[in-house]
Every structure is written in structure tokens, then in C-alpha cells.
Amino acid sequence: QSALTQPASVSGSPGQSITISCTGTSSAFGGYNYVSWYQHHPGKAPKLMIYEVSNRPSGVSNRFSGSKSGSTASLTISGLQAEDEADYYCSSYTSGASVLFGGGTKLTVL
């Protein structure tokens, strides 16, 4: 059974850096580097922040960075700002020709 596991919540103060992890089974990542991260403010459409593990779409702040080591992908947000408070989801293309989302992490900016 494929699964991507994220912490339910993380928090940080303005200006600090935080990292959100996304741990997957071998089938969850499928041997590919198609790992993405989304920012989701309630009531709005999700926003793509990172794709292919570490690529930022045009317009996304360079305070957001992604990485992957072994079975864990990570999203790091540096210089935390109040507007970064949101839900964050990782996703991956799986060996089963489907896309899997993690359970989501609620980021609180203290």
C-alpha cells in the first residue's frame, strides 16, 4: 500500500526556517523524482510551490526549497512570514500510474 506521511502540524516564528517532511513507501515515490509540494489556504485553490523535487514554478519565492533523500522528501521555508501560514501537501507520481498526496501539514506562524 502506497502512502506519503507528513507531520500533522509544524510551527515557527517570523524569520525562522521550518522543514516539512514527507516520508513515503518505496511504491509511493515509484522510483521517480516527480515529487511536488502545494500550499493551500482554506477556501482557495491549492498553489504549486515545488515540482520535480526541487524546481520552483515561476513566481514562487526562493524562500521555498525542496529536496529528497532516500524515502523522505522535504520542503523548507526560510524567512518565515505570516502569509506562509497554510496547509502544505506533498504529492508524488507512484509506481501504480497514479498521483498520491500526503495527509497534509498545518503550518502555524507564531
Added chain:
Amino acid sequence: EVQLVESGGGLVKPGGSLRLSCAASGFTFSTYSINWVRQAPGKGLEWVSSISRTSSYIYYADSVKGRFTISRDNAKNSLYLQMNSLRAEDTAVYYCARDVSVTTLYAFDIWGQGTMVTVSP
């Protein structure tokens, strides 16, 4: 402006059917894979289905396989989701979402505003 606009959501009884639509504008619709993603109340995002540029490749989540059918009409710049045998657990906001690249990277950069589907007696 590049955008996707969903429609067709509403209240339906268990076992009923509903057809969602997604209208695209501002980009060459026929060159991108498109997906449906949903979010149940209080829950996380769940990928539902994807369709390739020419409809050659279609995939579904196990939770909807055999009940939902994705399709597209490139001439009309439109995506559809036919949902049959609906269950209470299908209650969610349904989003259509475009792949970030014409080469398909399974990352979604353009999302619609979502349409609510409620399955209830």
C-alpha cells in the same frame, strides 16, 4: 488569463449521478494533461483521475475506479467527470488541475476554484 472553471456540482442522493465540467481558457488546452483532485470536508487533497492530451492515457484512483469516467473535448477546451453510483464518501470539493508541463510532470500549476459535490439522502 490562464484559468480553469468548474461547474456541475450540487446535491445528489446516494446511488445517483452527476457530471462535472471544467472549462479552460488562456492556454492551449490540447497540449496538457488534466486531472481531477478532490477535498472532502475537513480532509486532505485526494487525486481522483487524470487524462492525457489526446485521451490516450486515462487513470483513476482505486476509490473511484469503475464508477467515475474522465473525458475531454479539445475542440471545446473542456474536461468532464461523469460520476455514477455516488456514495456519501464522494462528498467533496472537486478541482480540475492542469499539469505544469506539456511533457507531464504530475505537478499541477493551474487549478480551478472548485465545485462542491454533496451526496446525501
